[in-house]
Amino acid sequence: MARVRVGRVGEQIKKELSQIIQSELKDPRIGFLTVTGVDVTNDLSLARVFLSVMGTDEQKEATLKALASGTGYIRSELGKRIRLRKIPELQFKFDASIDYGSRIDSLLHQLNAEGNHSQ
Numbered sequence: 001m002a003r004v005r006v007g008r009v010g011e012q013i014k015k016e017l018s019q020i021i022q023s024e025l026k027d028p029r030i031g032f033l034t035v036t037g038v039d040v041t042n043d044l045s046l047a048r049v050f051l052s053v054m055g056t057d058e059q060k061e062a063t064l065k066a067l068a069s070g071t072g073y074i075r076s077e078l079g080k081r082i083r084l085r086k087i088p089e090l091q092f093k094f095d096a097s098i099d100y101g102s103r104i105d106s107l108l109h110q111l112n113a114e115g116n117h118s119q
Contacts, residue, residue, distance in 0.1 A: 009040055013038045031053060033053045
């Protein structure tokens with residue numbers, strides 16, 4: 001039963017974080033990003049936020065630094081929007097699964113094109 005609640009809290013944090021980052025953070029270092037998932041610990045003390053960021057590696061690092069510097073503001077906004085006794089600490093991490101998927105897709109297209117040329 002507790003795991004179901006943790007999942008619901010994670011989904012709510014994901015939704016609210018997306019809105020806060022897109023509409024209220026004014027840091028120019030934050031590029032085009034998507035919150036792909038939130039993994040919350042069972043005691044709700046830590047939330048790992050997985051992000052997909054478009055751009056170069058330098059832009060991704062700048063985005064991560066901007067989010068780290070705005071963590072206090074983001075947590076205070078989460079506290080206003082979600083009724084929890086204690087708002088979890090936020091850890092921002094890159095979600096490499098989208099890059100990995102697009103790499104596999106391009107390799108499959110490349111293999112398919114080579115297979116069509118050899119026949």
